[in-house]
Amino acid sequence: MGRLDGKVVVLSAAGQGIGRASAVAMAKEGAKVYATDINGELLKTLNGVQGIETHVLDVTKTDDVKAFLSKIDRIDVLFNCAGFVFNGTILDTEEKDWDFSFDLNVKSMWRTCKEVIPKMKKQGGGSIINMSSVASSKKGAPNRCVYGATKAAVIGLTKAMAADFVTDQIRCNCVCPGTVDTPSLQDRINALPDPTQARKDFESRQRIGRFCTAEEVANLVVFLASDEHVSAATSAGDILSTQHGRQSTSPYRLSRSTFGHNGPKPGHEDRPEGLPRTPKSLTSLSPNSNMKR
Numbered sequence: 001m002g003r004l005d006g007k008v009v010v011l012s013a014a015g016q017g018i019g020r021a022s023a024v025a026m027a028k029e030g031a032k033v034y035a036t037d038i039n040g041e042l043l044k045t046l047n048g049v050q051g052i053e054t055h056v057l058d059v060t061k062t063d064d065v066k067a068f069l070s071k072i073d074r075i076d077v078l079f080n081c082a083g084f085v086f087n088g089t090i091l092d093t094e095e096k097d098w099d100f101s102f103d104l105n106v107k108s109m110w111r112t113c114k115e116v117i118p119k120m121k122k123q124g125g126g127s128i129i130n131m132s133s134v135a136s137s138k139k140g141a142p143n144r145c146v147y148g149a150t151k152a153a154v155i156g157l158t159k160a161m162a163a164d165f166v167t168d169q170i171r172c173n174c175v176c177p178g179t180v181d182t183p184s185l186q187d188r189i190n191a192l193p194d195p196t197q198a199r200k201d202f203e204s205r206q207r208i209g210r211f212c213t214a215e216e217v218a219n220l221v222v223f224l225a226s227d228e229h230v231s232a233a234t235s236a237g238d239i240l241s242t243q244h245g246r247q248s249t250s251p252y253r254l255s256r257s258t259f260g261h262n263g264p265k266p267g268h269e270d271r272p273e274g275l276p277r278t279p280k281s282l283t284s285l286s287p288n289s290n291m292k293r
Ligand SMILES: NC(=O)c1ccc[n+]([C@@H]2O[C@H](COP(=O)([O-])OP(=O)(O)OC[C@H]3O[C@@H](n4cnc5c(N)ncnc54)[C@H](O)[C@@H]3O)[C@@H](O)[C@H]2O)c1
Pocket: 012, 013, 014, 015, 016, 017, 018, 019, 036, 037, 038, 039, 042, 057, 058, 059, 060, 081, 082, 083, 084, 085, 104, 131, 132, 133, 134, 176, 177, 178, 179, 180, 181, 182, 183, 184, 185, 214
């Protein structure tokens, strides 16, 4: 017996990376999976996987999203996975980059949820899983200005929807992965001045010494999609992370080769969440200082 037997799943960005791994994992657990992506070639790699039906869908096209979802009567699980990483500070970000990032990373969720929530209400419940990131309201990451803003918005959207629909038995949660080894991560590394060193730097900043895998994030997605999650202590509005130690309290450092010329200055301390930088001017404060940390 599978953990998702009888469930109907719709997800975006199923062509590669976390979306693809999640489509495969959910089908393996017995779900009927509608796997969508803008890229039909990538979707072909799912041909023949039992339980998966693929559809080309651009989640930035409101009419296409409406038309596609109107054809599916019952939807138990919606996984909004599509997203794009724009690299840069606010100074590098043009209006078009801002608008595109919010359109794909956040507004696409508004498009799908508007269509799916009425179905879930009618059928007596469901699970919505939104893709956020550690680079969000959880943590500021260098050169992730608009990306981090979109992923923080995803957390806000998720919590708002959870509050609105929890009494309709609709759970709405999001996942916040740290760095995951996916094709787009490798593309971002390849674009850096020294990809080999950059990969080492990225890996070494993972406190467990390696990247998270797409399959590990997919395991979390399966849990949120399943009825195990209904009975778990956590039920809606949760922000679940796969950070591989990034929330631990030991500081770690990034080298400039990771980020090229826009990178942090030597000695920059990429502090784990919850560990504020102690300004130089305060380092002489006595341990008994009542300064809030
Ligand atoms: N890889 C990471 O380190 C990481 C970490 C945290 C969060 N995330 C988030 O996880 C999600 C997936 O990232 P990934 O790295 O696994 O995938 P990826 O970037 O390798 O692939 C993204 C997929 O989305 C599809 N896509 C792009 N635009 C689309 C559109 N308009 N409509 C439908 N599909 C579209 C692409 O064709 C591709 O198959 C993203 O939202 C990303 O922000 C990734």
